[in-house]
């Protein structure tokens with residue numbers, strides 16, 4: 235298929251970027267790859283966007299069904315986003331034996347297995363490199379470069395919005411101000427909850443983990459966002475030699491797969507600690523290959539659209555149909571996962587208080603590795619405790635017991651530590 239005739243559905247941020255790249259680079263792409271790309275049909279709800287992009291009105295429609303039914307179209311590019319009609323567009327295109335490209339992590343996280351099963355059944359390819367990590371070629375790396383290795387772990391900074399906010403907070407900016415700045419720069423949505431609560435990163439993690447471990451993941455991963463972290467926590471972590479990052483973590487061992495997304499203390503010497511602003515990054519560990527680190531812009535019109543165009547070129551030169559098989563796996567309960575912890579408690583400024591906390595921790599098999607009490611003349615004093623390795627379930631129990639004491643201000647902050 236050296237001539238790829240795309241039906242482009244969605245002309246928003248990324249769709250318009252795809253059109254611009256094809257318009258300006260079509261000859262260069264053909265010269266470099268032998269693949270000629272043409273836009274055979276385009277669809278958006280309003281015609282104005284198509285006109286503004288210089289798309290011939292004759293090939294524009296507001297009905298995606300016409301794009302799928304168009305006999306000229308051999309590859310459907312879904313850039314609408316969300317669950318519906320994206321799922322229907324993808325499944326209808328597959329049924330019509332058209333290859334599909336999407337950048338939609340939401341639809342893949344929820345309906346990916348159905349989509350891949352149908353693609354295999356109908357003998358078409360589904361490519362989705364832009365759905366995770368923006369311009370980082372992580373899907374291709376897992377599916378192709380690591381096809382002869384066993385991936386053991388994935389540590390990812392998969393959400394640019396939260397990484398931007400945490401970067402500003404590490405400079406002392408309060409959370410609310412950092413969020414407003416991210417919104418003003420277009421990195422965060424008007425309703426940022428999907429990003430700041432960790433759900434976006436968690437969806438991307440489940441896509442990566444499915445591919446890396448050939449796993450059918452049907453359990454929701456433990457997910458915690460960044461809304462309870464303060465600039466003060468970042469300052470305390472920094473004094474101890476750590477940065478705080480929202481990490482999406484997937485690890486596989488004999489007992490199953492651990493899957494969790496949460497703020498995490500990362501040693502400043504780790505490559506992940508130095509990934510700033512809206513950048514994304516992934517640290518993969520393969521059994522034979524060891525560590526691989528990839529970093530790049532995790533979103534944005536042209537970085538993302540470039541990757542979509544790379545998928546279009548790939549469709550033009552690909553001769554095989556990707557076989558994806560996902561097996562049922564055991565997802566380890568989060569309570570059984572182990573890590574070291576950073577615990578920040580505001581404790582009443584009176585004698586004997588600390589002894590009560592250390593007793594509760596000890597009774598729950600949690601031993602203290604480091605301790606830092608801040609000098610404060612107020613009624614409550616911030617205390618930071620770093621623990622040795624402990625079980626999540628035991629830490630949760632200890633925290634609940636500490637929370638019942640009137641010497642602890644409500645809501646201690648607990649952050650896991652990744653010894654990378």
Ligand SMILES: NC(=O)c1ccc[n+]([C@@H]2O[C@H](COP(=O)([O-])OP(=O)(O)OC[C@H]3O[C@@H](n4cnc5c(N)ncnc54)[C@H](OP(=O)(O)O)[C@@H]3O)[C@@H](O)[C@H]2O)c1
Nearest residue numbers: 244245246247248278279280313314315337338533534538
């Ligand atoms: N933005 C990023 O940086 C980024 C990065 C990585 C991946 N992605 C993914 O890329 C995809 C597209 O994102 P985006 O930012 O380009 O979204 P967007 O700006 O909201 O664009 C969506 C487009 O879809 C069209 N559309 C919506 N409903 C439709 C329907 N029922 N029929 C036909 N067209 C319809 C819209 O048409 P109208 O304009 O006429 O309403 C618009 O052109 C999403 O899956 C997103 O997660 C985005």
